[in-house]
Amino acid sequence: MAIISRGFAGRRSAAEAKLPPGQYLTTDFPVLSAGPTPHISLDRWEFTIDDGSRVLKRWDWKSFRELPSETITVDIHCVTRWSKLGTSWEGVSLDVLLADVKTDSPYAMFRSYGDYTTNLPLKGVLNKQAWVAFKFDGADLAPEHGGPARLLVPHLYLWKSAKWVKGMTLMEHDKPGFWEGLGYHIYGDPWLEQRYSDQ
């Protein structure tokens, strides 16, 4: 029993119908970050996969960029309610990065330069669901949007697509990352409107 707002008509467009509940369309690319943008030089950059005690895989920028990459066109949805349709990225899929990692751990904590973290189940990132992206719209990814490389998990709210990503730690049990520990949802599916942790 919503309260009707006297005199409010709103603005609707055909495209809004394609959006998850509670989202609106934007054509620019807003930025949401908890702190300053880190500027990471490519000769210092690395991406590692560990199991909490030892490093299982390590790439520097050169070896990372030699991995097979793909171009992806996807819709993205931010928990602050904007959605952007048909964004184009280039990145290395998590399937490639995890191809010869043997693990029984069902979860991972993604880690970023600047100390950001976010948790994801592996079944939410494997099978063409997540990439480490390094280009947006054909150009190198700008630092404020997560460059040199960010995680891209378009089927979840964008806080899961960790900017400035530098690695992932495989975990036996799920554990909240940065925003998840501050009241945001542990999984964050926009179609189920999983915004906050008490839902």
Added chain:
Amino acid sequence: MAGTAVLRPVTWRSARVVGLRDETATARTITLVVRDWPGHIAGQHVDVRLTAPDGYSAVRSYSIASAPNSDGRIEITVERLPNGEVSPYLTKELMVGDDLELRGPIGGWFVWRRGQTEPIQLVAGGSGIVPLMAMIRSRASAGSFAPFRLLYSVREPGAVFYRDELQALSDQDHSVIVTYAYTRVTPKDSPRPPGRIDAMLIAAGTWPSDLGPTSYVCGPTSFVENATDLLIAAGHGRENIRTERFGATGERK
């Protein structure tokens, strides 16, 4: 970057408009009495939901401008965006006595808690002043002695929010120091030509890094990028800088 979780039920609540006042030609402060309001911390925001007679609804987030209190009353300040869907309604149509739906408070990172005693550096770009004003008001109402400084970048003198209150607070308590930076038009007596925040202004208008301040920077993305880069260049640790940004169509605040 560990924070303290703020876990509260975020159910929709009804809120009655009990006051409206214009801050500038395009921004309005809305005072709301919220049913069963659980209280908030300075820096948090709320979601506001408007519903049309046919059931269509639109939700936007706005920072709370008022200090925490126990009487279920909050204020938000809304800047009207030229092509906004919700902000024109809130700044032009809404009347005292109307009801809205609201949920929150939301956010546990970009907050100032009354127990914090370290020097605080606030850096606002335009309507990014709103959550920072909640921190200044929270400090005042708590009788805190934490030294506060505000560097407030704004287009022109007429675009300043809360000017008289900021003046009164800094007059009566010299540990709230306010520096204005005008980007397009300055007042007649301004010693500095219009322009965006630069290293000189950071040096003159903010706490030195060796005092160990925590900084809160809020504004449009390009403003926050520039201001945080300057703070880091001036020696501030990135772990002591918290940011909140909004895009051109973000309608945050």
